[in-house]
Amino acid sequence: MNLTTITKKLEDVVDINNIVETISSHTVDTDKLGKIAKAAALTYTTYIISTKLYDAFFGPLSGLPGPIGFRFYGFQYSRSIGRKPGDMWECLKVWREKYGRVIRLGPNRIGISDKRMLRQIQVNDADFCKGPMYVSLQRRSPPTVFNLINRVEHKQRRRIISPAFSIKYINSLESFMQSTTNALVNRVDKDIKKTLDEQTGYGKVDIWLLVQYLALDVIGETAFGKTFNMLEKEDHLVSRAVNMQMERSFKLLTNPILGPLLMKLPNNGILKANEELKEFMKQIIIERLEGGEAVRRNDILQILIDSQRDNDPEQRLTAQMIAQETVLFLTAGSETTANTTGFVFVELMKHPEKLALLRQELDAVPFENDQKLLNHEQLKTLPYLNAVINETLRLDSIIVNGFERVPLKDTVLDGHFIPKGTILHINNYHAHIDNDYWPEAEKWIPERWIAGSGYPEADTEAFFPFSAGARNCIGQGFAYQEMRLCIANVIKLYDMEAISEEVIASDDRRSFITLGVRSGSYNIKMKRRTVTA
Numbered sequence: 001m002n003l004t005t006i007t008k009k010l011e012d013v014v015d016i017n018n019i020v021e022t023i024s025s026h027t028v029d030t031d032k033l034g035k036i037a038k039a040a041a042l043t044y045t046t047y048i049i050s051t052k053l054y055d056a057f058f059g060p061l062s063g064l065p066g067p068i069g070f071r072f073y074g075f076q077y078s079r080s081i082g083r084k085p086g087d088m089w090e091c092l093k094v095w096r097e098k099y100g101r102v103i104r105l106g107p108n109r110i111g112i113s114d115k116r117m118l119r120q121i122q123v124n125d126a127d128f129c130k131g132p133m134y135v136s137l138q139r140r141s142p143p144t145v146f147n148l149i150n151r152v153e154h155k156q157r158r159r160i161i162s163p164a165f166s167i168k169y170i171n172s173l174e175s176f177m178q179s180t181t182n183a184l185v186n187r188v189d190k191d192i193k194k195t196l197d198e199q200t201g202y203g204k205v206d207i208w209l210l211v212q213y214l215a216l217d218v219i220g221e222t223a224f225g226k227t228f229n230m231l232e233k234e235d236h237l238v239s240r241a242v243n244m245q246m247e248r249s250f251k252l253l254t255n256p257i258l259g260p261l262l263m264k265l266p267n268n269g270i271l272k273a274n275e276e277l278k279e280f281m282k283q284i285i286i287e288r289l290e291g292g293e294a295v296r297r298n299d300i301l302q303i304l305i306d307s308q309r310d311n312d313p314e315q316r317l318t319a320q321m322i323a324q325e326t327v328l329f330l331t332a333g334s335e336t337t338a339n340t341t342g343f344v345f346v347e348l349m350k351h352p353e354k355l356a357l358l359r360q361e362l363d364a365v366p367f368e369n370d371q372k373l374l375n376h377e378q379l380k381t382l383p384y385l386n387a388v389i390n391e392t393l394r395l396d397s398i399i400v401n402g403f404e405r406v407p408l409k410d411t412v413l414d415g416h417f418i419p420k421g422t423i424l425h426i427n428n429y430h431a432h433i434d435n436d437y438w439p440e441a442e443k444w445i446p447e448r449w450i451a452g453s454g455y456p457e458a459d460t461e462a463f464f465p466f467s468a469g470a471r472n473c474i475g476q477g478f479a480y481q482e483m484r485l486c487i488a489n490v491i492k493l494y495d496m497e498a499i500s501e502e503v504i505a506s507d508d509r510r511s512f513i514t515l516g517v518r519s520g521s522y523n524i525k526m527k528r529r530t531v532t533a
């Protein structure tokens with residue numbers, strides 16, 4: 001049967017001419033259509049407005065206090081004139097002070113800083129999952145242990161990664177942390193020499209910047225197989241790519257509409273940096289896989305690579321997943337630890353009497369034989385050192401913008417009815433600075449962490465610098481070890497003095513992903529002490 005016969009047969013079945021005639025006899029009344037469209041649009045708009053008004057003033061969240069605008073839009077869309085970038089955390093603090101511990105931060109968003117509620121939400125991961133901000137962070141790259149939303153998938157991924165963060169394994173990483181701390185000491189010596197004031201013997205050192213480099217080098221050594229040499233060379237493609245990633249995450253989180261669009265712009269640098277990073281990671285993983293036993297190294301990367309040999313295919317990470325998780329450790333583990341360490345120095349410079357107490361404690365721990373640096377065994381239980389770190393984690397918490405959890409079912413939290421799907425914007429930092437939980441909460445007082453010091457003891461129920469529960473920080477032990485080694489050795493080896501302008505400037509802070517000093521630098525005067533075994 002050819003095409004002409006098929007067409008003829010179709011014409012026999014369907015009388016095309018008749019159909020055309022019928023259509024043309026019904027002339028389209030455009031006026032009428034226009035009116036119908038207008039009525040439909042009006043009905044829809046009325047519906048939307050009345051639902052919004054209902055939710056705003058009569059819905060389940062309507063009884064909560066908060067700025068009136070947040071009944072209609074989320075706090076992240078509020079823009080006030082004259083605010084500097086990275087200042088949202090200060091607004092959140094003001095709203096917390098004005099409206100209380102449970103406040104409305106959006107049509108479907110509640111801000112929470114009550115310690116009991118915070119614990120209930122974070123510890124009970126069966127009922128609460130991570131919120132939409134984590135989904136937006138998944139764009140363009142496969143999810144990691146940090147932003148996997150599904151509970152079962154997260155649990156499985158965390159199980160694979162956990163051995164790399166066990167106390168025993170972190171202890172075994174100490175030699176890497178020692179070598180990077182040693183590189184820090186060399187760099188401090190070099191900077192002192194460069195800026196030496198012959199009269200006083202002091203040089204000027206940007207301790208904020210150096211601890212950033214230190215944290216990158218530590219993750220380089222432990223998760224990427226070799227140091228990035230940031231302390232020596234100050235530049236590495238991985239740190240560049242990570243800075244880009246942080247910038248990208250910040251834009252995605254703070255500009256829910258513009259952010260994703262900005263990311264799509266060609267030549268925004270991020271795609272190129274990501275490609276370079278992927279290539280870099282691919283080479284490292286291939287070297288490890290092909291080099292076999294000869295190139296085995298006792299580090300975090302090895303644990304991830306070894307998962308590929310697991311008998312259970314579900315327990316294996318693909319090369320891409322390994323790359324993704326390693327990059328996560330860099331973003332989650334460097335700025336967080338570095339800024340906390342930086343703030344320890346900021347606080348010690350503001351409180352010379354506390355610096356003296358810490359030095360006294362450290363001087364009582366002698367170097368043994370040819371020991372050049374104190375080791376973690378000597379440091380991990382020192383009361384004042386740990387008090388200094390904990391008090392900084394409390395008052396100078398680096399996660400100050402809060403993060404999201406969502407109840408999977410209708411819930412009652414401390415008497416508040418919370419419908420399923422409400423975004424809970426939890427802010428642990430606000431619990432850290434709550435005067436009802438911490439006497440003189442705005443003051444930096446390490447003694448509150450020391451039993452019998454005469455100061456009211458710390459309320460550990462209101463202390464969540466690493467979050468809590470199944471989604472808490474996997475790198476907590478890693479961070480403490482790195483911070484203890486760095487802080488203790490620097491204090492032991494150097495005399496230091498504050499520079500008053502720097503102390504004043506350090507109060508100007510910004511929070512993109514983490515809280516830091518706005519200038520990105522904090523100079524102090526330093527001089528080598530004569531400390532021997």
Ligand code: HEM
Nearest residue numbers: 145146329332333336337340403466467471473474475479
């Ligand atoms: C002082 C240093 C640190 C602080 C204050 C800190 C804080 C936190 C907080 C608050 C969370 C929960 C975030 C959320 O739920 O959105 C978290 C999660 C996480 N952190 Fe840290 N962190 C620090 C250091 C580190 C280090 C050194 C690493 C790795 C080397 C790391 C890796 C992670 C990972 C992988 C998660 C996600 C865990 C999961 O969801 O299962 N962190 N951290």
